Amino acid sequence: MPTAPEPAADHHAWATQDARAAVDDFLDALRRAGYAPATRRLRATLLGEFLDHALDGAGAVSLTAGQLLDPERASAWLEAAAAGETRRRNTLRGPDARASEESQRARAQSYNSLAAHLGAPHRLEAAPQGIGEHLTPTEADRLLHTLAVKRPSGANAATSIRTAAVAALVAGTGRTVPELHRLRTDDIDLQRRLVHLDTGPEPLDARATEILGRWLDVRGHITDRLEGSDPGHLWIPTKPGRPRDGARALKPGITRAAVRTLHAAHRNLVLQLLGRPVRPGALLPKD
Known part of the structure; x- marks a missing residue:
């Protein structure tokens, strides 16, 4: 902290x-x-x-x-x-x-x-935290397109594709990042364009199917280094973590990427691309 x-x-x-x-x-x-x-x-x-x-x-x-x-x-x-x-x-x-x-x-x-x-005395009055920004379907479509095709200079390509895949699933399923966090690779059926959630299978649109396919390809290159011990988490770190307590850093893929990691990657990428932070929740359909 x-x-x-x-x-x-x-x-x-x-x-x-x-x-x-x-x-x-x-x-x-x-x-x-x-x-x-x-x-x-x-x-x-x-x-x-x-x-x-x-x-x-x-x-x-x-x-x-x-x-x-x-x-x-x-x-x-x-x-x-x-x-x-x-x-x-x-x-x-x-x-x-x-x-x-x-x-x-x-x-x-x-x-x-x-x-x-x-130590200056004056303060500006900040608006209270509201329910958060919501995007219209057209705005959400533009943001998803931007995430899928653009990568800011210096950004990690694998992280960018993972971020686009998470955003596409949030928009397509109406589920939050924490709700999608525990998905496994075998929950994604690209041939039938389905994602298997806790409530049953739900269809994937063409964009989500394409982006998820790209992420699974990138993920496969990362987990090849595990030499057959891939536990199957859908969302994984894209690079080794920091060593802790003198132990060697875990290879990407052994553990899930944390929810906070997925949120932070989204905020960072959107801020670089659009110049303002837009939460993943802004892609959820507004009630």
């Missing part, structure tokens, strides 16, 4: 620090505190967006941290972001769509985390 990032060395001088240096110091404090790379990447993206918006508004090449965290500048940033004016990528809803509540909440949280680190 990450710890709270270390506060800035001198709270009394926070307002006169260079804003960009203050953001960099904050991100480094998150790294030292053990925050996940995806969390640090999201904070860096949103605070970079905030700084760029503030610099453009001021017509300046630099600002102090005190100028950056001015409440009026923060409010102007949130308003512009809500209207889609700070967007650098297209979205599932088009380039002119308003920002989602989840993205706005992440912006407020990023600002508040930086302010707390520096």
Whole structure:
């Protein structure tokens, strides 16, 4: 579990620090505190967006941290972001769509985390956690297509395909990741386009069948190293884990990939591809 990032060395001088240096110091404090790379990447993206918006508004090449965290500048940033004016990528809803509540909440949280680190007094009001973002069938289809055909630079190809397969099953079956977590390879019948769940067989659509086939091929290359001792878990790690207590790391395939691992891989991949986090649950049909 990450710890709270270390506060800035001198709270009394926070307002006169260079804003960009203050953001960099904050991100480094998150790294030292053990925050996940995806969390640090999201904070860096949103605070970079905030700084760029503030610099453009001021017509300046630099600002102090005190100028950056001015409440009026923060409010102007949130308003512009809500209207889609700070967007650098297209979205599932088009380039002119308003920002989602989840993205706005992440912006407020990023600002508040930086302010707390520096010892600044002002905080933004973050919207309460709701039931989560839901995608329309068209939006879900676009996201699944993106996951299936795109891989961000530096990403693990096997992890990308596994993430796409999990997402396709979530969308196709209406089941959550924890509910699909214990599936085995023999629960997938590609020839008959079926997945065998605890309630019985359910059909697979063409996309899920194709992506699952790709994942099973990749999975097979990983488990070949087990030399016939494959226990048959459908979702497996794509690389060895870290050694623990002096023991050698287990080869991928001996154990299941944890639910948190599948969730983290999804968030990380979607954040890199779309510029905002979209949970696997957003693919579930809305009641």
